[in-house]
Amino acid sequence: EIVLTQSPGTLSLSPGERATLSCRASQSVSRNNLVWYQQKPGQAPRLLIYGASNRATGIPDRFSGSGSGTDFTLTVSRLEPEDFAVYYCQQYDTSPWTFGQGTKVEIK
Amino acid sequence: QVQLQESGPGLVKPSETLSLTCTVSGGSISNNYWSWIRQPPGKGLEWVGSVYSSGTTNYNPSLKSRVTMSVDTSKNQFSLKLNSVTAADTAVYYCARSSGYFLYWGQGTLVTASS
Numbered sequence: 001e002i003v004l005t006q007s008p009g010t011l012s013l014s015p016g017e018r019a020t021l022s023c024r025a026s027q028s029v030s031r032n033n034l035v036w037y038q039q040k041p042g043q044a045p046r047l048l049i050y051g052a053s054n055r056a057t058g059i060p061d062r063f064s065g066s067g068s069g070t071d072f073t074l075t076v077s078r079l080e081p082e083d084f085a086v087y088y089c090q091q092y093d094t095s096p097w098t099f100g101q102g103t104k105v106e107i108k
Numbered sequence: 109q110v111q112l113q114e115s116g117p118g119l120v121k122p123s124e125t126l127s128l129t130c131t132v133s134g135g136s137i138s139n140n141y142w143s144w145i146r147q148p149p150g151k152g153l154e155w156v157g158s159v160y161s162s163g164t165t166n167y168n169p170s171l172k173s174r175v176t177m178s179v180d181t182s183k184n185q186f187s188l189k190l191n192s193v194t195a196a197d198t199a200v201y202y203c204a205r206s207s208g209y210f211l212y213w214g215q216g217t218l219v220t221a222s223s
Contacts, residue, residue: 035209044202044213092208096168099153
């Protein structure tokens with residue numbers, strides 16, 4: 001199975017700062033079949049990015065995704081208070097679909 | 109807007125079978141893939157498996173020997189059965205509509221495996 005490793009585990013930033021989250025795959029994820037989710041406490045994950053770089057409907061343009069192959073990045077250009085949450089990457093290129101372990105973005 | 113709602117017992121005894129149902133509203137269950145994802149308390153997400161509206165299934169190999177998923181198109185529902193549960197199966201179980209990734213999610217239901 002494809003193992004996704006996210007880094008860092010925790011990111012401590014202030015509102016207005018830029019957040020850069022990494023997701024590295026153990027083998028190439030073809031066709032950029034990788035997505036990013038945001039999860040807040042007590043809530044289901046929310047899809048942010050699909051196809052590695054496409055924003056889902058209603059997602060603000062401060063969220064962007066990039067990368068290909070084995071290295072992918074989620075960037076939040078300027079953190080808003082509501083962006084402090086846990087972020088997961090997920091690949092849907094090869095079954096079983098797998099998730100990264102998550103990156104927590106916390107207020108510094 | 110598609111909405112999903114999980115239902116089922118919140119407590120299951122070890123060695124018994126966990127059974128959950130997901131009711132889909134705001135859209136048809138037909139011609140779509142439907143999935144279960146679980147999240148142990150304080151931990152990350154794990155895909156359990158998927159079922160197509162025709163009944164074709166795809167399970168996570170780590171759970172395949174214990175999982176059964178099915179669809180009831182007449183009720184717009186799909187279900188999960190996980191047998192021989194242990195404490196390690198304690199988690200919030202989410203149902204979701206899938207296209208490989210998961211756009212629509214239920215709110216999740218906590219299932220605790222304990223005597």
